Amino acid sequence: MAGRTQVAARPSGPGTAARAGTATRAAGSRARSNGGAAPAEIQIDEATRLRMYRTITEARAFEKRANELFLEGVVRGTTHLAAGQEAVAAGFAAAMRKDDYTFCTYRGHHHTLARGVPMTPMLLEMVGKKGALMGGKGGSMHLTSVEHGAMGSYAIVGAHLPIALGAAWSAQYRKSGQVAVCFFGDGTTNIGAFHEALNMAAVWKAPVVFVCENNQYMEYTAIRDVTAVEHPAADRAASYGLESIVIDGNDPEAVYATARRYIDRARDGGGPALIECMTYRHGGHSRADPGTYRPKEEVAAWLARDPLPTYRAKLIEVGIAAAQLDEMDKEAARKVAEAEQAARTAPEPDPASIETQLWSDGGSSWRSAPAASTTAASATTATAATETAGRATNG
Amino acid sequence: MAGRTQVAARPSGPGTAARAGTATRAAGSRARSNGGAAPAEIQIDEATRLRMYRTITEARAFEKRANELFLEGVVRGTTHLAAGQEAVAAGFAAAMRKDDYTFCTYRGHHHTLARGVPMTPMLLEMVGKKGALMGGKGGSMHLTSVEHGAMGSYAIVGAHLPIALGAAWSAQYRKSGQVAVCFFGDGTTNIGAFHEALNMAAVWKAPVVFVCENNQYMEYTAIRDVTAVEHPAADRAASYGLESIVIDGNDPEAVYATARRYIDRARDGGGPALIECMTYRHGGHSRADPGTYRPKEEVAAWLARDPLPTYRAKLIEVGIAAAQLDEMDKEAARKVAEAEQAARTAPEPDPASIETQLWSDGGSSWRSAPAASTTAASATTATAATETAGRATNG
Amino acid sequence: MAEMTYRAAVTAGIAQEMERDPNVVFLGEDVAAAGGVFKATGGLVDRFGKDRVRDTPISEQAIIGAAMGAAMTGLRPIAELMFSDFFAVSWDMVANQIAKTRYMTDGQVALPLVIRTANGGGLGFGAQHSQSIENWAMAIPGLKVVAPSTPRDVVGLLAAAIRDPDPVIFCEQKSLYPIKGEVPDGELVDKLGTAKIVRPGSDATVLALAAMVPRALEAAERLAATDGTNLEVIDLRSLVPLDTATILDSVKKTGRLFTVEENPRLLGWGAEIASLVADEGFWSLDAPIVRITAPHVPLAAAPALESATMPSVERIADTIRRRLDEAR
Amino acid sequence: MAEMTYRAAVTAGIAQEMERDPNVVFLGEDVAAAGGVFKATGGLVDRFGKDRVRDTPISEQAIIGAAMGAAMTGLRPIAELMFSDFFAVSWDMVANQIAKTRYMTDGQVALPLVIRTANGGGLGFGAQHSQSIENWAMAIPGLKVVAPSTPRDVVGLLAAAIRDPDPVIFCEQKSLYPIKGEVPDGELVDKLGTAKIVRPGSDATVLALAAMVPRALEAAERLAATDGTNLEVIDLRSLVPLDTATILDSVKKTGRLFTVEENPRLLGWGAEIASLVADEGFWSLDAPIVRITAPHVPLAAAPALESATMPSVERIADTIRRRLDEAR
Numbered sequence A, B: 001m002a003g004r005t006q007v008a009a010r011p012s013g014p015g016t017a018a019r020a021g022t023a024t025r026a027a028g029s030r031a032r033s034n035g036g037a038a039p040a041e042i043q044i045d046e047a048t049r050l051r052m053y054r055t056i057t058e059a060r061a062f063e064k065r066a067n068e069l070f071l072e073g074v075v076r077g078t079t080h081l082a083a084g085q086e087a088v089a090a091g092f093a094a095a096m097r098k099d100d101y102t103f104c105t106y107r108g109h110h111h112t113l114a115r116g117v118p119m120t121p122m123l124l125e126m127v128g129k130k131g132a133l134m135g136g137k138g139g140s141m142h143l144t145s146v147e148h149g150a151m152g153s154y155a156i157v158g159a160h161l162p163i164a165l166g167a168a169w170s171a172q173y174r175k176s177g178q179v180a181v182c183f184f185g186d187g188t189t190n191i192g193a194f195h196e197a198l199n200m201a202a203v204w205k206a207p208v209v210f211v212c213e214n215n216q217y218m219e220y221t222a223i224r225d226v227t228a229v230e231h232p233a234a235d236r237a238a239s240y241g242l243e244s245i246v247i248d249g250n251d252p253e254a255v256y257a258t259a260r261r262y263i264d265r266a267r268d269g270g271g272p273a274l275i276e277c278m279t280y281r282h283g284g285h286s287r288a289d290p291g292t293y294r295p296k297e298e299v300a301a302w303l304a305r306d307p308l309p310t311y312r313a314k315l316i317e318v319g320i321a322a323a324q325l326d327e328m329d330k331e332a333a334r335k336v337a338e339a340e341q342a343a344r345t346a347p348e349p350d351p352a353s354i355e356t357q358l359w360s361d362g363g364s365s366w367r368s369a370p371a372a373s374t375t376a377a378s379a380t381t382a383t384a385a386t387e388t389a390g391r392a393t394n395g
Numbered sequence C, D: 001m002a003e004m005t006y007r008a009a010v011t012a013g014i015a016q017e018m019e020r021d022p023n024v025v026f027l028g029e030d031v032a033a034a035g036g037v038f039k040a041t042g043g044l045v046d047r048f049g050k051d052r053v054r055d056t057p058i059s060e061q062a063i064i065g066a067a068m069g070a071a072m073t074g075l076r077p078i079a080e081l082m083f084s085d086f087f088a089v090s091w092d093m094v095a096n097q098i099a100k101t102r103y104m105t106d107g108q109v110a111l112p113l114v115i116r117t118a119n120g121g122g123l124g125f126g127a128q129h130s131q132s133i134e135n136w137a138m139a140i141p142g143l144k145v146v147a148p149s150t151p152r153d154v155v156g157l158l159a160a161a162i163r164d165p166d167p168v169i170f171c172e173q174k175s176l177y178p179i180k181g182e183v184p185d186g187e188l189v190d191k192l193g194t195a196k197i198v199r200p201g202s203d204a205t206v207l208a209l210a211a212m213v214p215r216a217l218e219a220a221e222r223l224a225a226t227d228g229t230n231l232e233v234i235d236l237r238s239l240v241p242l243d244t245a246t247i248l249d250s251v252k253k254t255g256r257l258f259t260v261e262e263n264p265r266l267l268g269w270g271a272e273i274a275s276l277v278a279d280e281g282f283w284s285l286d287a288p289i290v291r292i293t294a295p296h297v298p299l300a301a302a303p304a305l306e307s308a309t310m311p312s313v314e315r316i317a318d319t320i321r322r323r324l325d326e327a328r
């Protein structure tokens, strides 16, 4: 194809799809990035490696159990598992500063855990019990922990891209040196908000890194059936004057190296980046979806590249003791068990809490003053105020 | 810049900006078009040339007078003139089949006239008098004449791109051979609907030609200040697997040749195209905007390339008698005078018409049966029904 | 007569109309090959082909815009918005374009199209996948708004909506998809704008919609059993056109009005009806109009919180009892 | 005291707050260099710099989303939507994200932001540039909704909105931009959720908002002059929070309620207030509640049609007279 350099062919299988390290392509006509300059080779130390392994094994253990609990009816509503995609979370989180911002989607357990959010309140949020991360008001699709920089999981496709841009703009304005990292799926690249956010981020040189986890499906439909280009994110980067970047999303070290490069660049005023990580979800889109619309061989090929065993093998290869990894696996299991215990035993949340925290005054009244105190306190008036809410605090 | 062929430099003035004929660039990685194949040279006969001249001179005369009437207070509300951009309308309309669809914007007088919509009802719509094209309900920004294939002017930026795609899909489904041509401005390329429509049109191979009239300003802000790429449409074509096309929008023949090529291709099942026409509006964005945010030299340079005198000169050069063109100018003046006369003398529309044509039954009731006939016909009830509408037919 | 789920009734209604009219086409995300995320459109693509049943990208503006463009040029599209919350990303297409175009063009353009959507709460999906948006649509002139509560009404009203020459927002309450009901054999076409008195009564009028209909009915049965109260329960079925005659006649008979609304309080559909009755039915009223709604908050995900927010049978019954007592 | 236009009051209100708090930033289309298409933000960029006053592309989702992201990370953004009709293209950001996030996160995220917009009709701009969308926002839990009718209220309520810790939709009625009024010197900060009795009276309560306030007042003066009727006119100023006490107290005194709404009939703000009064104020009511609204149609562009659609002084006065007579 004319005009492209280092373009990866559409993967016929994961082996060809993903290449370790970054593969950047020529930028658009008015690229605002300095990505052309070769960065110093990024070194990955042992602590970082172990940290990434921990993220992967913990996310995997957490989601496996969450799924079991879902099938058992303990986790209710819906869940979207990222099993298979954890290397993206591991690599990026390791490259972020503690005060950087993560924006992700309903498929966001891995990213949320990767920022250090504890499992117990997360799982309680998914089951909707007392002690939940957000009091049960958000649910599985909206996990947020501001103190960990986990600025929210968003359930409307595309919505968080402009929001992440806004957080980045704020960091830029406040000169705080923070970077926003925004994760989303391949399917998200076809919605309007993607386009608006990318363009405005580029024009404003906002410190935001947009990360497409290309797991090749939007719910039950293959991304290639509904997208005009092969790489839904990378093939659109030039529209925003950005480099076209496709990396192996199942290789935590490739992810980390790329993440470091573009996060650091954004922090240094180099503006946004758009990174497409080729990956795959092991299960279906959500809940009990068996994902049968996917060819068996495709699934098998990607399972063979499961980041958990492959990264484990790689770490052992570079000299990390298996026992150390085993210890981490056990630690993950311990945390999961603890969370599970809480999920099974926690009481239901207080129903009165539904009328709290709509507003910053802690309440949810749409009246500027309690009706009873300002109108003649007739029985009718007082009761009516109660009525519409189902309880008195709504007044 | 790597990866681009035949890229025009950002115009420092119109002379360098616009090149006659089409300049296509390499398509994206999965281009669905057959644009690579060289088309037979498109011949432009005299009738077509005269037709294009007529469109230009009529649109110019119409808008000039409309603006005067606006300043005089006869035309009310708002108006957005296309003076300077008429060559785009002339070239495209000449290349369209009678039953093709035009979708345009509030800046759409030229496109509407080019499809043969008569001036008098158009001007009456702009003044809001009896006999108006749409009864005065639409106004200047919404001119529509379905019988002429003028499927509407749209006032929300970007909205009509998906709608035009839908009309094209319908033509494809009905195998009618119709093509939808959708005109919009440079500023429109930054809104979400643009992105969604382009992608879906490409995936569906819909017979729609998207035409960006790049007049270099969105209202009062230069497009370059808010856009990540130099050519807001063409530099994004690859995102949809489409060719990158930039043409001289002030040269009717260049426009015609390109329009013919891509409209015909769309009709033949070759799918959509995105064409960026470099042009300039002579006046401000709307109404009395003096457009002072534009450098004097820029305005002067583009005025020197005004399609009306330049095309006139060209036609005389190729042997068309000046008298013939004069006759057309006079004919345009006659039509404008007639429309003006109507605009000045027509009565106000019937206020009762506000309650017609919301629904296909001709009315606007939100009740499934007239209140008076179904409830006890007490004075109260009957009056109340009247109340809410301000007149009885609302019931 | 066949017993059928609400979900299957959706498929049946669409199939009935696609069979009849080749201009009926259907588009949406995951609706074809996958048969819809709620499995309400299974098999349609096999039966009617990929040209008529189309999977789309995640591009709601393009989906709704395409439906509009197709409707104005001779087709009768049905577009699916997977969750009604996604009206928010396509609201311009719905509220500014589709609703206004016929009027603005003084009738030149007709828009016979249906937007089907999974509306409402009850499944623990949280605030962005559980909204009741009938009121968003009701507030926009130019949109018809329909919300069936039974499989039979799904088929009949969907057919009526598809045949209607104007745009119809068709709200399927997603917690109702598994419920079953009798659906007559043969072609079924209902009439928009007709409310149904699902339980005749004399003590008070109770208006409900979609998932609130079975709850209101159950509350009425309970109060009949415990208090001997005889409530008239009306399934509105359609908000635009609104069957004001049935509502006003009922209030005339009972002298009392309650609404049962799943939506948050402010400007739920009950507000409009309360204002209607407080004007045109004022002299029939014996006591205050009472709206039973969700409090004015988003819908929480936790099951315990979600059910505390949506009007429950208990809350409906308790409120009606208390307010009737009060006025005695 | 200075006389100032409504338009200038917008500039003054923003400037007052930007001066005070460096975290207040402002973004929108053509707002900086051009000073806004309604010239309501002229000079701000010169005074506060390009970092704080930013021109954007035509990307309303990005504008509103960026405001949200900035608000959740320490800034207090003001975003302009040039016309309120453009809420439709950014409705997801407003209704699904901004409105719900504080609640969904159980208070972890605060969103101190203001969306300013040119709302309403009267300038002949047609159906897509003249809508009154206060009711769209009022229906969404988590949004505060303010609509000033005077220059003084513009400054005071804008300051209050900017200082408010929650998201506020600030509706400027675009036909009011040229009107003039007195604005006190010095810092001005009003209180959200306080209605103003702009004409005390005893015969009936008339509620109005924004451009309908001067019309309702004029109608009241006419009826006082011609019929000796003494109307109480209340400028609501804020729909959320809603000053229910002032409304209910007034109805208690007058026994009659009229609303004057620029919006199309169905689910205009008056519906909610009618339903409130038909419940909590029922026993005070002497006669039907009457809503004076636009008919339920889009707003036509032709001046003759536009003014036939919006409630005029004549229609307000005639309706009130007739309905008062009727009930005597």
Ligand SMILES: Cc1ncc(C[n+]2csc(CCOP(=O)(O)OP(=O)(O)O)c2C)c(N)n1
Binding pocket: A107, A155, A156, A157, A158, A184, A185, A186, A187, A188, A189, A215, A216, A217, A218, A219, A285, C029, C058, C060, C082, C086, C089
């Ligand atoms: C605006 C919008 N449209 C549709 C949906 C329904 N939906 C939820 S997830 C999803 C697929 C998203 O695909 P992708 O972006 O690839 O993310 P993935 O689920 O693969 O992580 C869809 C269509 C939604 N939540 N929001």
Ligand SMILES: Cc1ncc(C[n+]2csc(CCOP(=O)(O)OP(=O)(O)O)c2C)c(N)n1
Binding pocket: B107, B155, B156, B157, B158, B184, B185, B186, B187, B188, B189, B215, B216, B217, B218, B219, B285, D029, D058, D060, D082, D086, D089
């Ligand atoms: C969604 C939306 N945002 C903003 C506007 C206000 N507006 C009207 S025209 C315009 C500029 C459009 O620029 P462009 O697309 O270049 O078209 P041009 O006016 O130059 O023909 C803007 C911002 C609008 N009508 N719709």
Ligand SMILES: [Mg+2]
Binding pocket: A185, A186, A187, A213, A214, A215, A216, A217, A218, A219
């Ligand atoms: Mg995906």
Ligand SMILES: [Mg+2]
Binding pocket: B185, B186, B187, B213, B214, B215, B216, B217, B218, B219
């Ligand atoms: Mg332009």
